[in-house]
Amino acid sequence: MKALSQFRITQFRKSMSEQPWELWTRQIGTIIRMDLRKNFFSRRGVWIYLLAFAPVALTGLHAAFMLTGHAHDSMEADTAVLAGIFQFFYLRLAIFFGCLGIFTWLFRGEIIERSLHYYFLAPVRREVLLLGKFLGGLLTASSLFAAGFFLTFFLIYWPHGPAGQFFVFHGPGLGQLGAYLGVTVLACIGYGAVFLALSLLLRNPIIPAVIVLGWETFSPVLPSLVQRASVTYYLKQLCPVPIPADGFLALFTVVSEPVSTVAAVLGPIVLAAVVLFFATRIARKLEISYVAE
Amino acid sequence: MAVYKRSYRAYEGSTTPERRRFLVLSRYAFFGLFDSRPFTAFFVLCFVPFLLAFATIYISHSPSVKLLLGMQFQGPNPLAINNYFFAFFLGAQSWLGFLLITWCGPQLIAADLANSALPLILSRPISRTEYVIGKLTVVATLLTAIMLLPTLILFFLQAGLEGHGWLWSNLWMAGSIIVASIMWIAVVGLIALASSAWLKWRVAASALMLAIFFVGPGLATAVNLTLDTNWGHIFDLGYAVKVIWMGMFRVPFETMHRLRIAELSLPAAWMVVIGFCAASLLLLNRRLKAREVVRG
């Protein structure tokens, strides 16, 4: 029995090492490069920049006020402000809508511009194509939002002068920045996989997107076991500065005990892996039909 | 004799009168919408709250229920049908209507643009204004059916069951219902048309509509937090609408304050709503042209 399983494992290893990994990496690299050029340098992508960098303008104003002596905020207050910007703006809205746009456009865009068949006519497995596209979208989304948040972070602490420097480099500042950026990437992974799969499944993924949005917004009022099926559940925990629930929803919020950090990190990744696996199934069956969208 | 003179005859039959010609566009749009079964299903679903509210009003007037409530509660009647009830119902219906328009609105113009049909339509005896009005009529009809009519029916049901001059002392509320609905129709309709005129892909146009109503509050929160002000709410269209509606339904200031809907003044809220509508009109005006510029 043990020998048999050993045999299976060696066979599996052998078949894995026989796969053309190098070819696949090269192909994925090409797909990512082609996509990045499209995403970063097109006028169509301007709105993502707006979403990602809107808070930078705000904190820039804030910094200007502080430097000219029109505002005197304590660093604790500003840390709370940063936490609010991240959770209320980036996590719940900007990253959600950014990923909705970027990841549904990955394949739908090629269909609307009638260029998907070029990919399908290349010697690329559909699985490889999907993964390449996903990674391209992930790179776009996470780099833009991470850059936006990084600048926001900088503009929050820079006006505080030496105290700010101390907080960042000798206090908890740098760790918090790392945590925020990590959460940004995780959010892009989770939402990205979901939207990519939805866009392959449906021609108009808006209704499911609304459902996802509703789910992410209202899941805190559901039983704690159910809450675990939402992306924000894990990500909120990983945010370094907690924000108490506020407003109407706070009345009904069910406080659920946190899971371990490792689980919280793995949660969105596992979710993405499962969703992407199903997406490859759909992609394999995808046919080219450019009928009117 | 030129060939065309022998064989060509201009159309001499009757035409749709000029004044209601824009309705031709609306009619075809409706056919298109209700061809989709999911859409029809969702449209029907939008009337479920109406049935519930109808039942609530009816029950609250049945003598036995009144007796039961009177025995159990000393305080105010939880089933009281008052301005809160109608404001809440209208609010709920407005969201359903918003979702419906988010779904179907973008294909109104986006489809014409994506298939280059706009130059064709505008080269018929129909003006750009008529085109917009024709498409707006679709939105208006749908929202009237979902919001305005059900609320008015409920209002008159309540008036009929209550009697004793309830209608006269609450007639202002009928006015509020009508004005609030018309405002919502204008806001949602114009935004839907503007976004679909600029984004050929209707999914993107829907997403933009959602984003306006959902990212707005986030941006508002960010502005308020960072700059320590309340003016961030000017980015939040939904908030401004809420402020205006609360005023229309004569919700006391303390309640608004408690619900945190008093952070924007009424005139400012009106300015926000008018600003969004004007911006939409401006965008529509820039985009709807009888020619198309293709960038290489």
Added chain:
Amino acid sequence: MTTPIPNSGDRVTFENVSKFYGDVLGVNRVNLSLPPGVTSLVGPNGSGKTTLMNLMTGLIRPTEGRIGILGLSPDEPEELFRRVGYCTQFDSFPKGVTGYSFVFNMLKLHGIDNREAHRLTWEALERVGLTEAAERKVAGYSKGMRQRIRLAQAISHHPSVLVLDEPLNGLDPMARAESLELFQGLGKQGLHVIVSSHILHEVDKVSDQVVLMSSGYVVAEGQIHSVRTEVKEHPMQILVRCSDPNLLASRVFAQDHVVEAKLSDDGKGVLVRTRDADRFYLLLNQLVVNDNLNLETVAPTDDDVNSVYQYLIGSENKTI
């Protein structure tokens, strides 16, 4: 996953392939086995040429049946598209590409390294005569240039099966002649060159075999000469109901252009198969005048196929 068809190593094979788009028929019950050389798919609009080519390359999946390309199934893109190049009917490109970057990027998708991809790209561009416009944006190309750059992309990786959907569309006479010469040359080298066209005589000179299509069916297939003869001599079926079927049958039998004449089941009509409809109608007129034949109906029973043949072969004599 469909299993490849055995013993089809050097052929493109269709085994009972049907494709339905919902209720719409794309192609129906296609059985083909194409040897190397130039093959022309000819048929009017909507006859299923593009459908057949898309099926061949896995862009769409058959509702029924099996397809094999050199023994490979269209489900294995990684193997298949090293050996297949397909120039589709879609006149669209990835956003913002230049002629060079378009061909180059697609080659990179093969996993080829930069130097080799660069070399192959220039080679392909030279073959279609687009070296001068290589660095310009494709969006600014003329229709014929776009057609040629897509051809360049399809041949750039030296495929052994080349599928070209209406490759002559939009080309000027010079480019047409050059392209045809290119196809012929490639066919002589032992490639499968599968070309679609609306007009038979445009491609028949370079074709080794032709496949005639109509409304989703393959109506004739084989070497150009035999197809041409078959089509020319394809007898027309006419059903005649009249007062004296027996008389009619006996008279028509005497004619050399009539292949067959038989009484219909109810005995009131004659089904005539003739190679020369005009002469048959003349005869019918004479019978009516001279023998007092009373005609009820005269109806060709296979008008569809006939008109297609007329269309395909008739264009030979017309100038386009």
